[in-house]
Amino acid sequence: MKSDVNALKFVIVGHVDHGKSTLIGRLFFDTDSLSADKMEEVKAASKDLGRQTEFAFLLDHLREEREQGITIDTAQTFFKTKKREYVIIDAPGHREFVKNMITGASQAEAAVLIIDVDQGVQEQTRRHAYILAMLGLEQVIVILNKMDLVGFSKDKFEQVRTEAEKFLQSINIKAKFYIPVSAIKGDNVAKRSKNMKWYDGLTVLESLDALQNRVSAENKAPVMPVQDIYKIGEKRIIAGRIEAGVIKKGQKVKILPSGEDTEVKSIEKFLQKTDKSVAGESTGITTSTPAFLERGNIICAGDGQPTLTDSFRANIFWMARENFDKEQKITLRCATQEISCKIEKIVKRMDSSTLEVIEEDAATLKPLEVGEVLIKTKRAVAIKRFNDLEELGRFVLVKNENTCAGGIITEV
Amino acid sequence: MKHLDRLENQSIYIIREAYSQFKKVAMLWSIGKDSTTLLWLARKAFYGKLPFPVMHLDTGYKFKEIYEFRDKYAKEWGLDLIVSKNQKALDRGVSPTKGKLECCTELKTNALKEAIAQGAFRALYLGIRRDEHGIRAKERYFSPRDEDFEWNYKEQPPELWDQYKTKAKDEEHIRVHPLLGWREIDVWQYIRREDIPIVRLYFAQGGKRYRSIGCETCCNPVESTADTIDKIIEELKTSKVSERSGRAQDKESAYMMQKLRSLGYM
The missing domain is CATH 3.40.50.620 (HUPs)
Structure with a gap:
């Protein structure tokens, strides 16, 4: 394994009891990724509860999770194949813990959607798939699990595959692979199944190895949201992470929202001399003029600069436990920008599982609903459409110190 | 990157x-x-x-x-x-x-x-x-x-x-x-790359080293001959023992x- 190959982060999602934790256990087991004492701990904990060894306990580590046999919160863990290393993000399948699922999925580069072939597409299958689409996760592997329960039937596989494909198409997800699997018995996970000779596609491990790491935004026009300003000796260092493009010494840049022009005088990294910083880098710059700068400003350059506006259209996913009434003020956070805003109009209120429109021009959003909304911010913010630049096209809404919704910008 | x-x-x-x-x-x-x-x-x-x-x-x-x-x-x-x-x-x-x-x-x-x-x-x-x-x-x-x-x-x-x-x-x-x-191995690879000073308890002496340190009373060393950072990294690539196995309070x-x-x- 080459050390410069990046670990790939993927999330496993799907309806409760469709086999997420069993699949994870199987992946660990078949790739020999378990430490001896970890396995001992799981065996002992299973025995204490009078059960067979539960693979699920590898990630379900909270006492409540083990006793009740559910996953409450997302967890992350590691395994590797011959090709590369992986971070598995486990996500709970219960309706009550959708916000934990979103937390997990938002950190992934790819997703595995698991469906019990005997039960077909269920409420959380659809909701989770919609969340993947909303988060912009384009690499999706669909696993039809529990093939052993349907006698490894090709017809049953094809039937559920068609059902899943139809739904995924409606939310613009084109899955890369559909794989018939029995996670509990190990069919088509690491080893090709002897029970399904009719299937000539990839195993789960092979399909994971076929995924790509997320491409960096390095080739786009430069964007650096200002995170903080430090006074170090005589220097005023503007600290932040480059979210797109490359910032170089001597480059002419614009500061939003003021629109002031300046030039990058130097790139500042501790004990390191460099003339440029690229997308993904936490860095610092100084400017050639004493331009006014503060946290939340956006430094940019070149074509396709962010749009400065106080109103835009977005899709939001409401995950707080309380309803949201559209008269309430709420705080919007996009990159390092933070500003009070109002939802001017809830154009449509939708069920996040069926995607049915519940109401048009609604006054309220309820937990786990999706709203197509018009947002009005108190002052102008620098944003882009999610499809153009994710980092300036997504935001959260915060009320009473809590993140209540995630949103993506569809029109500016 | x-x-x-x-x-x-x-x-x-x-x-x-x-x-x-x-x-x-x-x-x-x-x-x-x-x-x-x-x-x-x-x-x-x-x-x-x-x-x-x-x-x-x-x-x-x-x-x-x-x-x-x-x-x-x-x-x-x-x-x-x-x-x-x-x-x-x-x-x-x-x-x-x-x-x-x-x-x-x-x-x-x-x-x-x-x-x-x-x-x-x-x-x-x-x-x-x-x-x-x-x-x-x-x-x-x-x-x-x-x-x-x-x-x-x-x-x-x-x-x-x-x-x-x-x-x-x-x-x-x-x-x-x-x-x-x-991960544990990332930390060691970063320590090597950046040349970060590290307490010598982590390096093997007399066939044992500490993989995780805290109080002397509750830490047990693991069997190891890894007395350099390179050797520690090699050891971690093949080890089947978990990092905190020597930490009594977890257990x-x-x-x-x-x-x-x-x-x-x-």
Whole structure:
């Protein structure tokens, strides 16, 4: 394994009891990724509860999770194949813990959607798939699990595959692979199944190895949201992470929202001399003029600069436990920008599982609903459409110190 | 961007974010490899001079190498060092032989409570990692603790797109975990790349080394001949033993770590 190959982060999602934790256990087991004492701990904990060894306990580590046999919160863990290393993000399948699922999925580069072939597409299958689409996760592997329960039937596989494909198409997800699997018995996970000779596609491990790491935004026009300003000796260092493009010494840049022009005088990294910083880098710059700068400003350059506006259209996913009434003020956070805003109009209120429109021009959003909304911010913010630049096209809404919704910008 | 660069940049972003939002912050430094790496990253984030204090929870049972290392680098790196010790509990005779749950809770968690109250800190940086323990695998980068220091693991805040829980009620404090996504081997590879000084307890002597360090009373060395960083990295690539296998407090009873952590332990 080459050390410069990046670990790939993927999330496993799907309806409760469709086999997420069993699949994870199987992946660990078949790739020999378990430490001896970890396995001992799981065996002992299973025995204490009078059960067979539960693979699920590898990630379900909270006492409540083990006793009740559910996953409450997302967890992350590691395994590797011959090709590369992986971070598995486990996500709970219960309706009550959708916000934990979103937390997990938002950190992934790819997703595995698991469906019990005997039960077909269920409420959380659809909701989770919609969340993947909303988060912009384009690499999706669909696993039809529990093939052993349907006698490894090709017809049953094809039937559920068609059902899943139809739904995924409606939310613009084109899955890369559909794989018939029995996670509990190990069919088509690491080893090709002897029970399904009719299937000539990839195993789960092979399909994971076929995924790509997320491409960096390095080739786009430069964007650096200002995170903080430090006074170090005589220097005023503007600290932040480059979210797109490359910032170089001597480059002419614009500061939003003021629109002031300046030039990058130097790139500042501790004990390191460099003339440029690229997308993904936490860095610092100084400017050639004493331009006014503060946290939340956006430094940019070149074509396709962010749009400065106080109103835009977005899709939001409401995950707080309380309803949201559209008269309430709420705080919007996009990159390092933070500003009070109002939802001017809830154009449509939708069920996040069926995607049915519940109401048009609604006054309220309820937990786990999706709203197509018009947002009005108190002052102008620098944003882009999610499809153009994710980092300036997504935001959260915060009320009473809590993140209540995630949103993506569809029109500016 | 390469793997270690990705980790480094993400951690620096988190370190800067917490300072920008809370200002009244402190960093816990156990002098172990993780918190020393964290300290190194913070020095990078703030150009060599930390704008906040570094806190050592001194149980009185630490290895002497830990004290020596602490004093040497606190001076060399110009750290504002707070040493916090629960002397009352020590005077009462609290010790690991009388019960590890009480000992860790008194000498670490309660010492920490005292120090947070004194410094009025709103957030604390900690070097914990997901791959150390199943309970830590459930953590957030920004994780709130209530006035009793309790971790409400059943109701954690959502955390997406690097938007963290940076607003807290007055009585709460936030635990900030910039190294959460690092693995043990990443830490060692980074130590090698950056040439970060490390306590020599980690290097094998007489066929044994410490893989995780804390109090002398509750740490057992593992069999190892790895006496250089290169050898440690090679060892980790093939090891089937988990990192904290030598840490007694994780093991005293089932769900010990969950109990300790829900009471405010690291």
